[in-house]
Amino acid sequence: MLTEVIHKMLTDRQLFLLQLLVNDYVVSAEPVGSRSIAKREGVTFSPATIRNELADLEEMGYLEKTHLSSGRVPSEKGYRFYVDHLLSPVMLSDDELGNIRHAYHERLSETEELIRVTAKILSEFTNYTAIMLGPELLEMKLKHIQMVKLNQSQGVLIIVTDTGHVENRVVSIPKSIKADDIEKIVNILNDKLNMVPLYQLQSRLNAEISGVLRENVRDYKRIMALLQDSLTISDPEQIFYSGKNNMLAQPEFQDVDKIIPLLDVLEGKEIIRELMSMPSDGLHIRIGRENKLNGIEDCSLITTTYSVGGEHLGTVAVIGPKRMAYPRVVTLIDMVSKLLTENLNQQERHDR
Amino acid sequence: MLTEVIHKMLTDRQLFLLQLLVNDYVVSAEPVGSRSIAKREGVTFSPATIRNELADLEEMGYLEKTHLSSGRVPSEKGYRFYVDHLLSPVMLSDDELGNIRHAYHERLSETEELIRVTAKILSEFTNYTAIMLGPELLEMKLKHIQMVKLNQSQGVLIIVTDTGHVENRVVSIPKSIKADDIEKIVNILNDKLNMVPLYQLQSRLNAEISGVLRENVRDYKRIMALLQDSLTISDPEQIFYSGKNNMLAQPEFQDVDKIIPLLDVLEGKEIIRELMSMPSDGLHIRIGRENKLNGIEDCSLITTTYSVGGEHLGTVAVIGPKRMAYPRVVTLIDMVSKLLTENLNQQERHDR
DNA sequence: TGTTAGCACTCGTTCTCCCCGAGTGCTAAT
DNA sequence: ATTAGCACTCGGGGAGAACGAGTGCTAACA
Numbered sequence: 001m002l003t004e005v006i007h008k009m010l011t012d013r014q015l016f017l018l019q020l021l022v023n024d025y026v027v028s029a030e031p032v033g034s035r036s037i038a039k040r041e042g043v044t045f046s047p048a049t050i051r052n053e054l055a056d057l058e059e060m061g062y063l064e065k066t067h068l069s070s071g072r073v074p075s076e077k078g079y080r081f082y083v084d085h086l087l088s089p090v091m092l093s094d095d096e097l098g099n100i101r102h103a104y105h106e107r108l109s110e111t112e113e114l115i116r117v118t119a120k121i122l123s124e125f126t127n128y129t130a131i132m133l134g135p136e137l138l139e140m141k142l143k144h145i146q147m148v149k150l151n152q153s154q155g156v157l158i159i160v161t162d163t164g165h166v167e168n169r170v171v172s173i174p175k176s177i178k179a180d181d182i183e184k185i186v187n188i189l190n191d192k193l194n195m196v197p198l199y200q201l202q203s204r205l206n207a208e209i210s211g212v213l214r215e216n217v218r219d220y221k222r223i224m225a226l227l228q229d230s231l232t233i234s235d236p237e238q239i240f241y242s243g244k245n246n247m248l249a250q251p252e253f254q255d256v257d258k259i260i261p262l263l264d265v266l267e268g269k270e271i272i273r274e275l276m277s278m279p280s281d282g283l284h285i286r287i288g289r290e291n292k293l294n295g296i297e298d299c300s301l302i303t304t305t306y307s308v309g310g311e312h313l314g315t316v317a318v319i320g321p322k323r324m325a326y327p328r329v330v331t332l333i334d335m336v337s338k339l340l341t342e343n344l345n346q347q348e349r350h351d352r
Numbered sequence: 353m354l355t356e357v358i359h360k361m362l363t364d365r366q367l368f369l370l371q372l373l374v375n376d377y378v379v380s381a382e383p384v385g386s387r388s389i390a391k392r393e394g395v396t397f398s399p400a401t402i403r404n405e406l407a408d409l410e411e412m413g414y415l416e417k418t419h420l421s422s423g424r425v426p427s428e429k430g431y432r433f434y435v436d437h438l439l440s441p442v443m444l445s446d447d448e449l450g451n452i453r454h455a456y457h458e459r460l461s462e463t464e465e466l467i468r469v470t471a472k473i474l475s476e477f478t479n480y481t482a483i484m485l486g487p488e489l490l491e492m493k494l495k496h497i498q499m500v501k502l503n504q505s506q507g508v509l510i511i512v513t514d515t516g517h518v519e520n521r522v523v524s525i526p527k528s529i530k531a532d533d534i535e536k537i538v539n540i541l542n543d544k545l546n547m548v549p550l551y552q553l554q555s556r557l558n559a560e561i562s563g564v565l566r567e568n569v570r571d572y573k574r575i576m577a578l579l580q581d582s583l584t585i586s587d588p589e590q591i592f593y594s595g596k597n598n599m600l601a602q603p604e605f606q607d608v609d610k611i612i613p614l615l616d617v618l619e620g621k622e623i624i625r626e627l628m629s630m631p632s633d634g635l636h637i638r639i640g641r642e643n644k645l646n647g648i649e650d651c652s653l654i655t656t657t658y659s660v661g662g663e664h665l666g667t668v669a670v671i672g673p674k675r676m677a678y679p680r681v682v683t684l685i686d687m688v689s690k691l692l693t694e695n696l697n698q699q700e701r702h703d704r
Numbered sequence: 705t706g707t708t709a710g711c712a713c714t715c716g717t718t719c720t721c722c723c724c725g726a727g728t729g730c731t732a733a734t
Numbered sequence: 735a736t737t738a739g740c741a742c743t744c745g746g747g748g749a750g751a752a753c754g755a756g757t758g759c760t761a762a763c764a
Contacts, residue, residue: 048736401706708763719753724748
């Protein structure tokens with residue numbers, strides 16, 4: 001057991017006090033003093049004793065003071081310890097459980113809609129910001145491809161994936177390419193590329209299709225260029241945000257100068273890269289500076305993953321202040337990612 | 353000429369002073385005093401004279417004071433007058449013109465992309481928030497409809513409109529409906545509904561299609577229910593935002609308590625209704641409380657429209673503080689909406 | 705009669721000073 | 735080992751004072 005290792009360094013009482021202090025600070029957002037801890041239930045010793053203990057905890061780096069004679073605040077090391085060893089799962093009230101299940105109860109046949117709803121639930125129940133990465137587009141497989149002509153020189157190319165996701169783009173069609181050519185090409189593509197992952201489209205196109213096309217259609221070069229262009233997946237990630245403004249209500253972000261960089265980061269692409277750099281198995285927590293990304297030094301990031309049909313992976317993330325209600329968020333994010341996986345696979349089940 | 357009517361009430365000097373004061377306040381965001389006006393170029397009279405004039409303008413309701421001995425600030429009536437009678441068009445620098453044209457210079461074949469880029473340009477060059485309403489989905493005409501089967505019980509219904517917009521939704525297909533039925537149905541729909549505006553789909557379905565279906569396919573009732581369900585356009589508006597966070601940099605929104613309601617309104621649906629309530633011809637400005645919507649009493653809204661092929665109308669809007677750089681925004685929004693129309697119709701031209 | 709210099713007055717802002725209270729560390733008694 | 739007591743620290747809040755940007759008014763002037 002890990003606790004034995006811990007006991008060598010921290011006494012039971014110190015563990016208890018650290019836990020109390022973090023719990024207190026998480027709700028009050030203000031430095032916690034010995035007196036207020038002493039008043040808490042289950043505390044049998046005096047403020048003076050607590051002060052001694054807290055001084056030790058501070059010396060070990062688990063706590064900090066904002067100024068010489070202030071109460072204590074958890075350090076990042078303190079949060080890390082709390083999260084690793086002291087996190088006790090929290091029970092949600094029946095009311096809340098009911099509400100969550102209810103939100104999922106509508107008929108949500110579309111994967112996107114399901115993810116969007118999940119993000120909303122997560123942000124509303126945590127009061128922080130939820131970010132979800134959809135299943136990577138590039139991992140999806142091509143189910144059907146289609147060209148719809150809009151007018152003499154333009155058409156819409158439509159790509160449907162196995163998950164039911166639809167990509168479309170408008171393309172210019174040179175005059176030299178005739179309608180029956182297009183039909184022929186689309187048929188060839190559907191034939192050869194069925195269930196090919198999107199990230200392979202380019203290479204397959206060059207390897208297999210180019211030869212077939214050369215034999216079957218006129219103006220082969222132009223068509224190849226066109227296809228190469230339009231079968232490039234430009235934005236390989238689907239991103240869903242919810243509750244971006246929840247951060248504004250947090251006491252640590254009352255200052256506008258803190259809000260602007262934060263919101264800028266939340267809207268930017270770097271946060272996505274940060275999310276994708278999280279390990280892809282199970283639940284992970286990054287506290288403050290553990291995030292490599294500038295601008296969220298005062299935030300914590302909790303992520304987990306969900307899967308569709310045991311394959312396509314997506315990420316569920318909650319971002320909030322370092323002083324986060326970790327137990328609650330962990331419970332919620334875990335629950336929601338399981339519900340999401342469950343729901344998605346329920347759809348998937350129809351496949352077999 | 354309107355100016356004659358004005359002259360009966362406001363002297364030339366008063367007009368001049370009002371204009372100076374608004375221009376000054378727009379950049380400084382602070383009450384303007386007589387001394388600072390006197391220092392401006394072209395002002396030949398003394399602070400005392402200016403004070404007298406300003407007092408008159410205040411009496412007439414064009415100016416306000418924040419407190420008894422402060423400088424003056426334009427009232428809503430003052431802004432209104434300024435906007436109606438004193439707005440002098442502003443020239444953009446060659447640099448800026450170049451940048452704008454450059455931003456449009458990439459190949460932007462997709463309507464959506466074009467609108468998105470326009471919003472971005474507008475918000476970046478004004479430093480306010482841009483909101484664009486896409487051409488109303490309901491006005492578009494059906495170009496092609498298609499069903500792609502995903503698995504035994506689900507398929508994706510794809511609707512392509514004449515503008516190249518693609519709508520799609522996942523539908524559950526009852527087992528009783530066979531593949532050849534689906535093909536038959538889709539053929540009938542494409543045949544009967546070609547170039548029918550989307551808002552008519554429902555009624556046409558009931559009037560014309562239901563009879564044909566009854567004769568040609570099994571399980572007619574179920575299919576009708578399915579079609580009725582999936583041919584409903586759920587979200588009839590496409591909305592593009594850009595620069596929502598620009599508001600945070602404005603001095604009037606330094607207070608977090610002001611930011612939260614503002615951002616909430618910007619994210620909400622009411623603002624869309626407000627936008628749609630603007631007259632649909634030419635450029636319009638609503639100042640402060642002229643907006644019926646709560647939460648943007650301190651903002652002004654400038655809108656204009658753009659058109660696609662002389663038909664589908666969309667809205668371009670900029671929202672900023674009442675103390676807005678009106679001349680610049682008017683010039684920019686006008687220019688950008690023209691460029692947008694131009695670009696869209698360039699695509700359209702290929703049609704003929 | 706319109707303009708302007710001069711002056712008393714107003715009022716928000718900023719700075720200082722002071723006090724309060726929450727909290728600490730240390731010491732000595734239990 | 736625990737705790738009561740005490741001196742000390744420091745941020746926050748409130749009361750004044752000084753400041754300055756601005757006004758309105760009056761009287762003099764062209």
